[in-house]
Amino acid sequence: MIFEGNRRFSRRSVLKxxxxxxxxxxxxxLAFADDTLAEIKKKGEMVVATEMQFPPxxxxxxxxxxxxxxxxxxxxxxxxxxxxSYLDLPWxxxxxxxxxxxxxxxxxxxxxxxxxxxxxxxxVPIADxxxxxxxxxxxxxxxxxxxxxxxxxxxxKGTAQLAQIKAYADGKGLKIDVKxxxxxxxxxxxxxxxxxxxxxxxxxxxxxxxxQRPDTFAVVLPPFGQPTxxxxxxxxxxxxxxxxxxxALVKLEGDGTMAKIQKTWFGQTTDLPKTVPEPTI
Amino acid sequence: MRPQVIFHSFGYLTxxxxxxxxxxFAGIALGFLIGAxxxxxxxxxxxxxxxxxxxxxxxxxxxxxxxxxxxxYYFLATLGLDVPALVAAIGGxxxxxxAYQAEIxxxxxxxxxxxxxxAAVALGYSPxxxxxxxxxxxxxxxxxxxxxxxFILLLKASSLVSVVGIAELxxxxxxxxxxxxxxxEAYVGGGLFYLAINxxxxxxGALAERHFGSAR
Numbered sequence: 429m430i431f432e433g434n435r436r437f438s439r440r441s442v443l444k445x446x447x448x449x450x451x452x453x454x455x456x457x458l459a460f461a462d463d464t465l466a467e468i469k470k471k472g473e474m475v476v477a478t479e480m481q482f483p484p485x486x487x488x489x490x491x492x493x494x495x496x497x498x499x500x501x502x503x504x505x506x507x508x509x510x511x512x513s514y515l516d517l518p519w520x521x522x523x524x525x526x527x528x529x530x531x532x533x534x535x536x537x538x539x540x541x542x543x544x545x546x547x548x549x550x551x552v553p554i555a556d557x558x559x560x561x562x563x564x565x566x567x568x569x570x571x572x573x574x575x576x577x578x579x580x581x582x583x584x585k586g587t588a589q590l591a592q593i594k595a596y597a598d599g600k601g602l603k604i605d606v607k608x609x610x611x612x613x614x615x616x617x618x619x620x621x622x623x624x625x626x627x628x629x630x631x632x633x634x635x636x637x638x639x640q641r642p643d644t645f646a647v648v649l650p651p652f653g654q655p656t657x658x659x660x661x662x663x664x665x666x667x668x669x670x671x672x673x674x675x676a677l678v679k680l681e682g683d684g685t686m687a688k689i690q691k692t693w694f695g696q697t698t699d700l701p702k703t704v705p706e707p708t709i
Numbered sequence: 710m711r712p713q714v715i716f717h718s719f720g721y722l723t724x725x726x727x728x729x730x731x732x733x734f735a736g737i738a739l740g741f742l743i744g745a746x747x748x749x750x751x752x753x754x755x756x757x758x759x760x761x762x763x764x765x766x767x768x769x770x771x772x773x774x775x776x777x778x779x780x781x782y783y784f785l786a787t788l789g790l791d792v793p794a795l796v797a798a799i800g801g802x803x804x805x806x807x808a809y810q811a812e813i814x815x816x817x818x819x820x821x822x823x824x825x826x827x828a829a830v831a832l833g834y835s836p837x838x839x840x841x842x843x844x845x846x847x848x849x850x851x852x853x854x855x856x857x858x859x860f861i862l863l864l865k866a867s868s869l870v871s872v873v874g875i876a877e878l879x880x881x882x883x884x885x886x887x888x889x890x891x892x893x894e895a896y897v898g899g900g901l902f903y904l905a906i907n908x909x910x911x912x913x914g915a916l917a918e919r920h921f922g923s924a925r
Binding site: 482518 | 717718720721724779782783784786787791871872873874876880881883884886887888889890892893
């Protein structure tokens with residue numbers, strides 16, 4: 429990560445540098461906040477970020493932000509009594525932006541893994557993230573996950589789902605070629621174009637893609653991966669904010685709001701854990 | 710290929726093209742001011758100004774624009790200076806373009822034979838009149854083709870400002886591709902908008918050349 433070095437700066441040198449540069453640019457806002465939750469309540473506004481290219485979670489439909497995350501965060505903010513503003517950032521900028529305090533919470537669905545738990549604070553799960561495969565609708569050679577021996581599989585670089593397909597193939601003794609993409613949409617495009625034989629992603633994402641283009645794509649069932657979940661991500665030291673978000677999420681599950689949102693976007697409902705689960709991967 | 714995707718998203722693409730044009734023109738204008746200042750510094754005959762201008766050009770021409778944008782938006786924030794996305798985008802484009810425009814202007818001024826300046830002095834022109842009537846009109850004429858080149862390059866490079874969260878044309882094309890699962894149509898749509906804008910820019914350049922007379 430490019431910005432790993434920032435811990436080196438002492439508070440004083442930070443202050444000095446910001447004062448020096450503050451003179452150069454008009455009216456800078458100093459990005460200090462002792463407690464993010466208190467700051468949000470004071471402003472009456474929570475700033476969240478995601479990449480709006482991850483249907484059905486995050487979609488920019490002719491400039492209007494839509495999807496599972498939008499409906500959930502709106503409901504959560506209502507519980508917290510604040511407004512929300514949304515930032516659309518490329519995925520590679522989202523986590524650096526969170527660390528640089530450009531916004532308060534990342535509402536891109538992030539798979540809970542052991543490695544990530546060390547660096548970020550996770551909310552309670554917002555959706556199922558179990559990894560599955562999608563093939564071309566007319567491909568008769570893949571009917572179950574075990575059929576991928578000798579095939580080329582595409583997925584988004586650095587995702588938990590891509591790591592799982594490699595582990596799955598190793599475990600079953602299957603030889604596969606893996607192609608890594610900057611984002612899932614390129615993997616889907618190459619699947620449609622016939623350059624790869626299957627795309628790996630979470631089941632909700634694939635089910636939505638296949639439903640949008642049933643003539644082109646079909647999901648390979650059952651999902652092959654370990655049960656995993658998507659959560660939102662905050663900074664490790666923002667425990668109070670995460671607690672407030674979690675309380676709201678658990679309440680939404682209790683009062684049926686979560687089930688309603690799931691029905692809209694996934695066509696079915698799933699029970700989610702009420703606490704941050706121990707990661708299995 | 711399903712052209713309906715482009716028609717359906719036409720308003721969204723038009724809006725994004727507006728953002729691309731606004732940010733690029735602000736960047737070009739800022740770049741021209743910086744470029745003129747740096748060029749004057751480089752030709753001032755004062756050693757420290759020449760060095761300063763040279764260092765500016767080396768840095769902003771030598772570091773990729775993407776890295777400059779990430780630095781302004783994210784790295785300055787870790788030092789406590791929260792630069793708004795729009796300021797970071799226009800600033801990044803303007804700082805980088807300023808380095809290129811400075812060299813374009815310097816090249817154009819250097820292309821005017823020194824005999825002209827000497828003759829003007831000999832004929833008793835004041836320094837102001839020498840620049841206003843003799844040097845600048847010719848330099849500007851010489852600079853038009855490379856400047857239009859630079860403007861078109863900058864307009865296309867403005868796709869990079871999406872890393873600071875600005876929904877410009879390329880970013881919006883990607884959004885459409887993600888939403889519709891039809892990347893080909895989305896990018897053809899975005900590409901056509903870029904082409905239209907750049908053809909208009911090139912046309913404006915041709916008009917400007919005709920207006921100022923050809924440089925021969």
